[in-house]
Amino acid sequence: MYPFSVDRNYVRDSWYVAALSSEVSDNPVDRRILGDLVLLYRDSNGDPVALSGLCPHRRLPLRLGKRVGDNVQCGYHGITFDTGGNCVSVPTQEKPSERLSLHKYPVAERWKWIWIWTGDPADADPNLIPDHREMGLEGDWEATPPEYYHVAARSQMLIENLLDLSHISFLHGDYIEDAAWYETPVTIERDGDRCVASRHTPSSRSSDFHRWMFPDAPDLVGQDLRTVFLGPALTYSGPVVREAAANGSNGRYLGTMYAAHAITPETPRSSHYFSTTTRDFRTDDAAMSEELHTMDIAVRNQDLVALAAIEAELHREDSLPPEVSVKADNPALYVRRMIEDRLRAQPA
Amino acid sequence: MYPFSVDRNYVRDSWYVAALSSEVSDNPVDRRILGDLVLLYRDSNGDPVALSGLCPHRRLPLRLGKRVGDNVQCGYHGITFDTGGNCVSVPTQEKPSERLSLHKYPVAERWKWIWIWTGDPADADPNLIPDHREMGLEGDWEATPPEYYHVAARSQMLIENLLDLSHISFLHGDYIEDAAWYETPVTIERDGDRCVASRHTPSSRSSDFHRWMFPDAPDLVGQDLRTVFLGPALTYSGPVVREAAANGSNGRYLGTMYAAHAITPETPRSSHYFSTTTRDFRTDDAAMSEELHTMDIAVRNQDLVALAAIEAELHREDSLPPEVSVKADNPALYVRRMIEDRLRAQPA
Amino acid sequence: MYPFSVDRNYVRDSWYVAALSSEVSDNPVDRRILGDLVLLYRDSNGDPVALSGLCPHRRLPLRLGKRVGDNVQCGYHGITFDTGGNCVSVPTQEKPSERLSLHKYPVAERWKWIWIWTGDPADADPNLIPDHREMGLEGDWEATPPEYYHVAARSQMLIENLLDLSHISFLHGDYIEDAAWYETPVTIERDGDRCVASRHTPSSRSSDFHRWMFPDAPDLVGQDLRTVFLGPALTYSGPVVREAAANGSNGRYLGTMYAAHAITPETPRSSHYFSTTTRDFRTDDAAMSEELHTMDIAVRNQDLVALAAIEAELHREDSLPPEVSVKADNPALYVRRMIEDRLRAQPA
Numbered sequence A, B, C: 001m002y003p004f005s006v007d008r009n010y011v012r013d014s015w016y017v018a019a020l021s022s023e024v025s026d027n028p029v030d031r032r033i034l035g036d037l038v039l040l041y042r043d044s045n046g047d048p049v050a051l052s053g054l055c056p057h058r059r060l061p062l063r064l065g066k067r068v069g070d071n072v073q074c075g076y077h078g079i080t081f082d083t084g085g086n087c088v089s090v091p092t093q094e095k096p097s098e099r100l101s102l103h104k105y106p107v108a109e110r111w112k113w114i115w116i117w118t119g120d121p122a123d124a125d126p127n128l129i130p131d132h133r134e135m136g137l138e139g140d141w142e143a144t145p146p147e148y149y150h151v152a153a154r155s156q157m158l159i160e161n162l163l164d165l166s167h168i169s170f171l172h173g174d175y176i177e178d179a180a181w182y183e184t185p186v187t188i189e190r191d192g193d194r195c196v197a198s199r200h201t202p203s204s205r206s207s208d209f210h211r212w213m214f215p216d217a218p219d220l221v222g223q224d225l226r227t228v229f230l231g232p233a234l235t236y237s238g239p240v241v242r243e244a245a246a247n248g249s250n251g252r253y254l255g256t257m258y259a260a261h262a263i264t265p266e267t268p269r270s271s272h273y274f275s276t277t278t279r280d281f282r283t284d285d286a287a288m289s290e291e292l293h294t295m296d297i298a299v300r301n302q303d304l305v306a307l308a309a310i311e312a313e314l315h316r317e318d319s320l321p322p323e324v325s326v327k328a329d330n331p332a333l334y335v336r337r338m339i340e341d342r343l344r345a346q347p348a
């Protein structure tokens, strides 16, 4: 399926954000993740639990069941499962059946997100969850409230959107316009499973957006507009801003603003999108935080509208004009190949 | 298609309930039955007529036509058919055409239901319609008003729902809870095309539901919880209640309550469901009838919600975890095989 | 696909009406035509422009872009195209890319309609657009305002609807009933790519509709009820009315009323329908024009309801009863073969 030439939809060996921490409570809810229903709730210690969301008996979605202590009782014939996914009771017989069990997803709560591992649980190494501090979370940066968006488009389009930030001045031009953000050539650097696309501009006129971020911004700024791809589940992006370089040395550091984008496939044609924006400057400025949050939501919705409009056309992929790429697509195409390699390496 | 391994959707050689008597009047309406549109109306004698619902000319649904005497005139080019489905007039030519005719479905009105035969009309023996009296209809039992439900699930799931009444205490636990109804082992008895699943409990504590049915119910009751499968079109189920057996003899008979469930496939993934609840005790108690009717509707809707939630997942059958059965599923699995045998025996 | 036995959906070598003139303005909009999104707007001279509606870069629908002078800038990464469909700017690089270009559809504005050519632009001969005067447009006849209808049915059904006007007295019997319009045998005459079906009635009782058209209509009229098929994109139809013939000579000419029907496939199962009704009598009678316009809309909607009801059944074409034709279907079947021949002749 576009944009891949391999017939697999999801990278399974990965941690993904399943939900905002605030979405998961004592009361089981479910969400479709990588095609499967996942039941999410918290046990009596407050720890998140993620289990297959379909009863293996007659496949009632367990969201229609009820919590019994820390266990979940199916709403159809009352078969009950513990937080490990083990069947602990079958009402019509004395003993539970071992054949009835739910897949238990490894989970981990980081910052305000609940991560799950969608591959073989034996491979679920929490150290594979990206360090949140590098994008300004779990440290002393300031972050906007975490938001959840449902996206009516395949996850790969969302990833590639982030790897070509030249779109900002056009799709989000109401909020941010900066010619340096598209005119400066983009470079790619790979480091293992991560990949950094950046536009380094030693000196350019500061934009309205810069002056909004840094009211004392000089006329000329130096910037590094970065997108850091950390795998199919997480990418962050944003500008590192300084005063323009002068006399061969870097100018004064002004600050960094990153948007963290956690992307989780829902179905082959839709996604979950969790995002927040962080900054290391004016961290106590509540008014700025609020304006930023409002802008975040507006900007994300512009992405959603555009990607859904493209997705709506992809249903007739066979009769579409072929996609034509330009130089600025190199980072996106690079990451596309990285993910395609992982899809190809997966057992069918 | 689940749960069958044969590629046929419907048992055709059967009578099915097409509609409530009250749904069919002078004014032709249609309903999709076993995949086909069926036009339903009453002739001037008040007798029900069931014809193929599509004009054979350019296939306009005949519900958009109009009644002319006892005939039906197509709303597009005016071709007219009599109650036998014969073409009696083609406006653009002097003579009607024999090649234009509608399939006429044999029909029979029993109790407050209109039955149709969906197989070869030559095989339509009215004696194959189940005797309604054995489930408390057309005799001196009391019955709640007949209700119609549209079910967004394949008919077989509705049939199997009824063959495992252990679900009652869980799915309908707001209304009926009785441990005897799931703890007692179920037995199956086959007699030709019919099959009876029953849970016989010589003595158990009477439940709130028993005390509601029989205000003078003793502390211990003996019950026989029965599901009688009469073919793909009709199943009835309910408890036969006595005082608990004592001294080796049966206790005093208290009464029987049956729910009759007429189930008619609409499409491979949806069904029509006609039901009523009958009883042979407190037959004059109008207040009880009304409470029972209210509860009926609530309980049926719980079934509808559960089955539709399962059906919604079956669209992606290939990627679902397999169904796992327990001992209590034996009657359902038995009936599943009976129906699969009938499907397999049908011409392709 | 029904009613063709060839696996091609659209006759591509044709002019089709894309839009009403009034629908196309400075502000680009799109419409799906023969399966493809087409962007429509007017340049600064007011001339209509029709371009492929998807950006070739990442295939954002260009309706989400914006007009920059006479050019269109894509709303995603700002790539810009001129009215010829040529890429004139790629923001991330100095030079535009020749590989990025939009299909430019030849267009022509006639009467109040914008026509586009959906085949190879090299073959777009404006002389192939039917002469509008023969159906009473672009001359001194009077025409009702042009209307647009979306039809939830394949275009061929709309064409065939017009080639069997016997449907008028039945589907539109609320407005027009005239036995001569179905009882008179229909004849077909082919002349190159056009085909005329007509019912010539030397003398028949004038109908309510005749008397509404011609308040002084005599009791007996002679009429020629014609459908002129000019290709898959355009058909017109209506009665030519005289006083009844007497003494072997034609009676006095009363007038002609034609409905022009421009039909454009949207998808294999839906269509665009542009229509107007013309007349060469009482051309100054504004009250009559208004009544006719009101009736037009009502009559078209009756067609829409009927055709959509048929289309809804065709989704399960395999299990439908076969279509049965009568003599009056000859013109429709004749035209069906003409179109099928054109489909078959097209490169796959």
Ligand code: FES
Residues within 6 Å of the ligand: A055, A056, A057, A058, A059, A060, A074, A075, A076, A077, A078, A079
């Ligand atoms: S479907 Fe869950 S217990 Fe039966």
Ligand code: FES
Residues within 6 Å of the ligand: B055, B056, B057, B058, B059, B060, B074, B075, B076, B077, B078, B079
């Ligand atoms: S479709 Fe019924 S008469 Fe033509």
Ligand code: FES
Residues within 6 Å of the ligand: C055, C056, C057, C058, C059, C060, C074, C075, C076, C077, C078, C079
């Ligand atoms: S999709 Fe149009 S410029 Fe990228």
